[in-house]
Amino acid sequence: MQPDPLVFGASGLIGRFLVAELLRRGHTVAAAARGGGDGLTAWLTGRDVPLDGLAVVRADITRPDLGLPPGDLTAVRDVYNCAGRYAFGLTAEQARATNVTGAVHVLDWAATRAGLPEHDRGREEAYWILDDRAPVLPELIGLLAAHMGCGRPGVRSRSGCCGSSLAP
Template identity: 40%
Template sequence: MKTVLVTGASGFVGRAIVAELLRRGHGVVAASRRGQSVGGAPGVPLDVTDADATRRTLRDVRPDAVVHLVGIIQEKGDQTFARVHVDGTRNVLNATPRGAPFIHMSALGAGGIPGSRYSVTKGQAEGLVEHSGLPWTVFRPSLIFGVGDDFFGRVLRQLVSTAPVVPQIGDGTFPFRPVSVEDVAAAFTQALERPHTGGKSYALTGPEEFTFRQLLDLELAALGKKKPIVPVPLPLMDVAVPLMQVLPSPPITRDQYAMLKAGNTAPNDAARAAFDLPMLRLQDRLPLIVKR
């Protein structure tokens, strides 16, 4: 049994990982900017972009292991990708007790998607983890689905619900392999319990691959809607997406657009061999996700 500090514990993925750690008997300290308790785990306030505060918090908690989940999908003010993903990861690494396992949340395509500062900074953070001198494991999940998720529960839901027709980016053939939050929580927890799986990066993807068009069809079906799907040529999207950034809350950011065009898929053989994963299917969970 370990005392595990989970950063970003109050987020969608954080709550699931905290719950799984507790279910398996681990002690958990839930770290987040507000410091609220999560699922019965005591909370501590933590701003990973503040190096001194991060050092003090981890010195007080003295965790046996750290699960680092903090990340953003959109920059706001001084919360930039570089500051949160790179500087924040560096600060947590520097404050983690030597010898403590460090389980890091990255993203599929980290460092390899042109035009995406999100991808670039995720790749830089991975490099810091791998050269930290700590026992480490890096997970690279695809789109994560579950009740309360941001993509299927909000972004895609709004896309298919707002207008009389559903806009499809390009020809809709970009591939995706979404993974359930339950699979992600199982992988992170088991990585702490199976030290022989460390020192590696694992793609976390689900059991099935879908095109973007198929995801639109699934979302419409889950909502009980029938609408025409109209392709929007990429040259038009290339012009429209930058113009959308003047809105207080753009329907799609530049980084999200770059990542959509790149697709989000990878084989999951290595993760399935190392960990016992439920491999839940998107189409089985989607009706509940969109209704919430």
């Protein structure tokens, strides 16, 4: 099984919804997580998501090599970084290790992938954050909105149900 998308932070709130949507669309997905992925697979199973295209890989984005063996994941064409560390009492150094330095490590790793389209290589083009150019983003936002009890998504419509100060 050769996964084409790789999702970092796959067991987190956003990552698991993305993994579920990619699997439902028939992709073979590499789900990168710090742990063994048991929580992710249980969550996916509870939502009737097919697991036959899932490959859980251990990764640590705080390491420059991401903790991934060299030469693995050669078929990866899309890299999604949903990893983040948020907790009360977290020091700036702890937060930075994952949320800043870890993101840079993911970008550096993605930039070395031969399978990524040429225009997507490098930091300038490869990192999108909630950008409508991401292949499954509109659907992912819809899933998250439904999970949060919001109506049909859209920046303005979500702002009212989620307590944002954005005016309609």
